[in-house]
Amino acid sequence: MELRLLEYFLTVVREENISRAAELLHVTQPTLSRQMKELEEELHTTLFIRGKRLTLTDSGVMLRRRAEEVVSLINKIDSEFREQEEVSGVVSVGSGGLMAAKILPELIEHFRERYPLVSFEIITGNADNIKERLEHGLLDFGILLEPIDIGKFDYLRLPAKEIWGVLLPAGHRLAQEKAVTRDQLRELPLVITSRTALRSEIEEWLRCPVSELDTVATMNLIDNVAPLAERGIACVLTIEGAVDMYDPARFAFRPLTPELSMTSVLAWKKLSPYAGAAGKFLEYIKTYKTAE
Secondary structure (H helix, E strand, O other): OOHHHHHHHHHHHHHOOHHHHHHHHOOOHHHHHHHHHHHHHHHOOOOEEOOOOOEEOHHHHHHHHHHHHHHHHHHHHHHHHHOOOOOOEEEEEEEOOOHHHHHHHHHHHHHHHHOOOEEEEEEEOOHHHHHHHHHOOOOOEEEEEOOOOOOOEEEEEEEEEEEEEEEEEOOOHHHHOOOEOHHHHHOOEEEEEOOHHHHHHHHHHHOOOHHHOEEEEEEOOOOOOHHHHHOOOOEEEEEHHHHOOOOOOOEEEEEEOOOOEEEEEEEEEOOOOOOHHHHHHHHHHHHHHHHO
């Protein structure tokens, strides 16, 4: 399977229309239609549901995910070899909503003062998502909320504490409290993390299984469930960094008491031959940490 064909496929997916995709790719519509049909035949599956606009079958969704990974990896390889002559290109960093991630603007600002041709790609996800992308070489660095298995990575532990608490609607009765206790938490309808390692830490703090909580929903990232808190449907058990920018007129965050806190690490793949922009950034990170 040619890389060009995967790039054509991704353009068709994005445009949801063969004609528009063909215009962007500077090929004829019949040619592009034939290539998509040949791709389906090669994979022995149907990729598109054809109608007024093209939508993906389950097989199409799976191919889109894999094609995006392949194209991203090939682009990184090209970038790294171009960077051997001068420090330029893209450094990719993944992170969730963490207090530790507040270090990134300072790192980027100072690094670009030295290497202005370097740009950054910032990817948002939870620790499991970021870790998987690191393992597959789709990210150079990741900021990961512990506890997480980092046996395959080198890392620096970051100083910021990730404080756990509850995201409430601004008018909630507990918004008048300074903190939320175990007993108060057990009485609330909740959205909780889907990460098994984090749930174990929460259970230890709660002194009871999370199955005994009134769980309305689980989440991997908070953005899609924050409306549940705003409407008073459920409160969200989360870390402060994930909600730090939320409007205080609409939301209130109250920490747990006694305190439940965790740490984060800045990680990169162990023994990877970092070169170019990513290699220079790694050198800078180590120097920065030593100076700190």
